[in-house]
Amino acid sequence: MAPIGSLWGVPRQRQTKYILSAAAIAGLEVDLKPFEFGVSNKSPEFVNKFPFAKIPTFEGEDGFVLLEGASIARYVASLAPESGLLGNSIKDAALVDQWIHFAEHEINGYTDLVWQLVERFFPEKGYSESIHKSVLERQERSLKFLEQNLNLREFVVTDEITLADIVLASITQRAARVTLGAAERALYPNVFAHYARVAGDPRIKDIFGAADFVEVPVGPKKDE
Template sequence: MAPIGTLYTIPNQGLGKRILAVAALADITVDQPENFAPFEDNKKPEFTSKFPHGMLPAFEGKDGFCLTEGPAIARYFASLAPNSNLLGTSPKEAALVDQWVSFGDLEIHPHTHYIAQLVYGHMTPYHQSYYNAMAERQIRSFGTLEKHLSTRTFLVSERITLADISIASVLQYVFQLTFDAPLRARHPNTVRFYETVVNQPKLKGIFGETEHIEKAKQHVPPLKEKKEVCCDRTKAEKKPKAKDQDDDDDDVDLVPHEPRAKNPLDSLPKSEFNLEDWKRAYSNMDTRGPGGSLEWFYQKFDKEGFSIWRVDFKYNQELTQVFMSSNQIGGFFNRLEASRKYLFGSMGVLGTSNNSIISGVFVLRGQDIKPVVEVAPDWESYEFTRIELENAEDKRFFEAALAWDLEIGDKQWADGKNFK
């Protein structure tokens, strides 16, 4: 069968697998461009001209029909094969299919997402009580599934539907994060259901092998460097002294300390633009208007010694509550602490809950952003684009990010944080 169109998605993403699984059971094929680079190509004009929000997954039909949002694409594909019964065989079954799709997307997935943000340090500071609350809600969802599946092979009927594929696509990540051996022992019907779905002959190649963890993953705080501390003389082992050794030798450090490695940014030529002065000006002045911090900035900025960058989070499709996204920015800033003397930032959450993006600007020492931001382990989760103030659109973006009135598309500034 000829492909019905082109599917743009993120490799190994649950929503992408869901769509491909539905396509396989509906006996339809789609093209998947080999050279498509997620988080890059979906920001280009040729993509956003068809999909204005720039989100993935996205589908473009041969007839020019364009569609985004994974659940909508999966449902559309299922509707193209009515004899597959993927959407149920009656209005009641169709409603139940929608019910279970929503259950997976709105009950299981969000709690799993929050837990992942906590475990991997994207949401700081870490709160064990919040982790426990999310885990409790997640387990409650598992209990609902377990009870329902205790008398059924599939969720809605005796044949596999979109509901089963959707729940399985959500559960796969859960099995790799929190659904450990004790939970599997308490939810055998859920495990049996999952294995039945993903091992369907047409689906095995899409879902692949699932890693079943033995113990739920937990947050591991970053290790703090241990400082060399002179030993406690009250506890130190006393060694006999040579007869000609003076008592004062106890205080002599016979092993010289290695000199601390110098940051290459410190070797850059001195600049008249003082980043600490700028931070104080920004904090104490109105941003816009005569005598404001922007006026101060333009009078003193040294474009030879400093550069300005736009910062965009790559995984906006994972963002949910605005305050959670704001916490994520705070966590990123915390992990940039080692570069505080070289960096100023203003970043914000634009949009509303479950429909937001993270964006902003950095002003930093030097012309290369990598030496400044790579101190944060998650720096590659962000896209950095140089801002040229000679460009009117770049300048507008920069000023709006500093004034916290930035708008991108239909999304307005909702919350923000500064790195000073």
């Protein structure tokens, strides 16, 4: 099977997992190009094609260029409607989009913010304990909502894996490497059972790779 296009990204990146998993379940091939962050994305050839110079980025065999992981994954899924990745109706597709936006903004957005806080990415290497606590509380609210929605069903939209499940599982994996230690994960049995179902699917198990969960949430770096 000829590839539908080329993808620039790194396997550990959650967005790359969205795309490769969608392609695997859809029965499509994507050519993952060699990539070295800070080198490949600064080359004139890359910047000329992708001026934003971030990953993941995609170029179809027909020259169609796309960025943003969820958008690329949705495009890939749309090429194989029979896969069920976007559901089986217009309403299903809307729900898939709903859960993708929820996962990215109401869960992963807070994971990334905590990581940036503890790694002192902000001006003057600033860290705020009160902001850290507030962000975790917001993520907790979102995880409780997801936990309730997974109480009576295995997947969030239909009776099989959709793109929404792939995105949610990727984002759950990311959170469990940053904000959710063992004690926190125990509060969300449905969320992590869902993660195990999706990440353990034989079609995408190798794409998700090892869980690499932390035992305790990451904490702030000491003042230098």
